[in-house]
Amino acid sequence: MQELLLIPGPTPVSDDVLDAMSKPVISHTSVEFANLLKETLSYVKDLFGTKNGFPFVITGSGTLGMEMAITNILGEKDNLLVLSHGYFGDRFEELAKHLGIEVDKIKANPGEHVDLELLRKTLKEKHYTAVTLTHVDTSTGVLADVETVSKILQEVSPETLFIVDGVCATGGVKEEFDNWKIDVILTGSQKALATPPGLTLLTFSKRAIEKRNSIKPRTYYGDILKWIPVMEDGTKYFATPSVNLFFSLHQSLKDIFDMGLENYFKKHEDLARRVRNAMNELGLKLVAKRPAPTLSVFLYPEGIDDKTFRGRLKDHGVVIANTLAELYGKGFRIGHMGSITKDELLVAVSKIAETFEELGVKVSKGNVINAFLS
Ligand SMILES: Cc1ncc(COP(=O)(O)O)c(C=O)c1O
Numbered sequence: 001m002q003e004l005l006l007i008p009g010p011t012p013v014s015d016d017v018l019d020a021m022s023k024p025v026i027s028h029t030s031v032e033f034a035n036l037l038k039e040t041l042s043y044v045k046d047l048f049g050t051k052n053g054f055p056f057v058i059t060g061s062g063t064l065g066m067e068m069a070i071t072n073i074l075g076e077k078d079n080l081l082v083l084s085h086g087y088f089g090d091r092f093e094e095l096a097k098h099l100g101i102e103v104d105k106i107k108a109n110p111g112e113h114v115d116l117e118l119l120r121k122t123l124k125e126k127h128y129t130a131v132t133l134t135h136v137d138t139s140t141g142v143l144a145d146v147e148t149v150s151k152i153l154q155e156v157s158p159e160t161l162f163i164v165d166g167v168c169a170t171g172g173v174k175e176e177f178d179n180w181k182i183d184v185i186l187t188g189s190q191k192a193l194a195t196p197p198g199l200t201l202l203t204f205s206k207r208a209i210e211k212r213n214s215i216k217p218r219t220y221y222g223d224i225l226k227w228i229p230v231m232e233d234g235t236k237y238f239a240t241p242s243v244n245l246f247f248s249l250h251q252s253l254k255d256i257f258d259m260g261l262e263n264y265f266k267k268h269e270d271l272a273r274r275v276r277n278a279m280n281e282l283g284l285k286l287v288a289k290r291p292a293p294t295l296s297v298f299l300y301p302e303g304i305d306d307k308t309f310r311g312r313l314k315d316h317g318v319v320i321a322n323t324l325a326e327l328y329g330k331g332f333r334i335g336h337m338g339s340i341t342k343d344e345l346l347v348a349v350s351k352i353a354e355t356f357e358e359l360g361v362k363v364s365k366g367n368v369i370n371a372f373l374s
Contacts, residue, residue: 003314006348007321008138008168008295009191011338013248017195020251021244028243034234036250041231043253044201046261047170048185050177053203056224056231057249059242062167065186065200066095068222069132069163073184073208074101075215078129081106081122081160083114083149087139087324088165092132099218104128110140110326111287111297116152123156130161130183135169139324141288141297141333143173150180161208167191170201171256172268172294172337183208189245192268192294194338195252198245268293271336271345278349278372282356282363287323287331294337297323299330301361306332309355316351346372 005012026032037057044055058064070092074080079102082093089107096103106122108114123131131153133144146164153162161183166175170185172192177185183205190197204212204224217223226238256264272293276286284298300306306322306329313320321333336345346369353368 001317004318004344004348006334006336006340006345007319008333008335008337009188010197011191011194011335012340013194013196014252014255014339016255017248017252017339021196021248023244023247025243028240029235029237031235033243033246036246037231037234040246040250040253043250043257044203046257047201047253048166048175048177048203049179050203053177053185053205054209054228054231056202056204056227057241057246058200058202058222058227059198059239059245060200060221061190061197062165062186062188062200063091063095064222065167065188065202066092066165067219068200068202068224069165069184069186070095070099070101070130071217071219071222072204072212072224073130073161073163073215074099075217078215079103081128081131083119083131083133083144084108084137085113085134085140085142085144086110086137088137088167089132089134090325092134092163092165108142111142111289113142113145113290116148119149120152120156123152123160127157128160130163132163132165134165134167135175136166136173136292136294138168138295138333139297139327141286141291141295143169143288143290143292145290146175146182147180150182154181161211168294168337169292171264173292174265177203177205189249191335192337193249193252193256195249196245198242199249265293268337271340271342272296274342274372275334275336275345275349277374278368279352281368281371282353282361287327295333295335297327297331297333299327300332301356304356304359304361306330309359312358313351313355316355318348318351
C-alpha cells in the first residue's frame with residue numbers, strides 16, 4: 001500500500017517531477033544545464049516576488065540556506081536579533097551561537113506572535129546587524145506577519161538587514177521580497193514546492209551582497225561570492241550541483257507557474273480551510289492563532305497517546321508528524337501543501353476520524369466528512 005505522506009515536509013512528489021528526476025545525468029557545466037538553471041532562477045525570482053534580488057539554488061537542505069543567510073552577512077563584529085515562533089525560529093539562535101555570533105531573541109508563546117511593541121523597543125535600545133523571521137514556523141504552524149515586521153524595521157532601524165526563512169511558506173503563501181524590503185530569503189525544495197529534499201533556494205538583496213563583500217564569511221561552500229558566477233552562467237564550475245534534483249525542481253516550478261502562482265496559493269488556502277473545518281468538527285484545537293495555509297498543528301483531546309494515535313493512523317496508510325519542543329507529545333502536525341489533492345486529504349481526515357473513534361473518542365464520521373466538503 002502506498003502511504004499517504006502528510007508530514008509537513010518532505011511532501012509527496014508528482015509523477016512528472018519524479019520522471020524528470022530519473023532522466024540521464026548530464027554534465028553540470030553543459031549548455032543544457034546552464035539553460036535549465038537560468039529558467040529555474042527566473043522562476044525563483046517570481047516565487048519570491050522580486051525583480052531586483054539575486055537568486056541562488058544550491059545543493060543542500062533548508063538549514064544550508066539558513067546558514068548561508070547568516071554567514072554571508074554577519075561578520076565578527078556583527079550581532080543578530082532572532083524573532084521566534086517556535087523550534088525553527090530558535091534554530092537561527094542556535095546556528096548563530098554555534099558560529100560565535102552575539103544573538104538576542106524575542107520568542108512568542110506557542111501559537112502566539114512575537115510582541116511587536118517589544119520588538120520596537122528592543123530595536124530602539126540596541127542596534128542589530130540583522131533580524132531573522134521564520135515566515136511559517138513548522139513546529140507551531142504560526143504564519144508570521146512579515147510585512148508588519150518589515151514596516152517596523154523600516155521605521156525604527158532601516159539599516160538592519162532582514163532575513164526571512166520561507167522553508168515552510170514559499171509557494172504556499174505570497175512572499176514579496178522587494179515590497180517587504182527583505183535582504184535574504186531562503187527556502188527548501190521539499191515542502192510547498194513539491195520537489196524531493198536536497199535543494200535550497202535563496203535570494204539576496206543588493207545591500208546583502210554588499211555586506212558580504214565587507215566581511216570575512218565563516219563558510220567556504222556557502223560563500224555567495226563563489227556561487228554568483230555560477231548563477232550568472234551555469235557553464236561555470238564551483239562545486240557539483242545535484243543535477244537530477246535540479247531537473248525535478250525545474251519541472252515542479254514549471255507545473256506551479258503553468259497553474260498560476262495565485263491559483264496555487266488559493267489551492268493551499270482552500271485545503272487548509274477544509275482540513276480545519278473537519279478537525280474542528282472533531283473538537284480539535286488549532287495551536288496557531290494566525291495559522292499558515294501550508295500545515296496545521298492540532299492539540300489532542302484528553303487521554304490520547306501520541307505514539308498510539310499516529311501508529312494506528314499509519315496502519316491505516318496515513319503518515320502525519322508529531323509535535324516538537326514544548327508541544328512534544330501534545331498534538332500532531334499535518335501538512336496540506338505542495339501537490340497534495342483534496343481527494344487525498346478527504347481520505348486522510350476520514351482515517352483520522354476513524355482512528356479517534358477506535359481510541360474511544362465519540363465521533364460522527366459523516367459530520368467530519370461534510371465539514372471537509374463544505
Ligand atoms: C521553517 C523551517 N526552517 C528550516 C527548516 C530546516 O530545513 P531542512 O530540514 O531542509 O534543513 C525547516 C525544516 O523542516 C523548517 O520547517
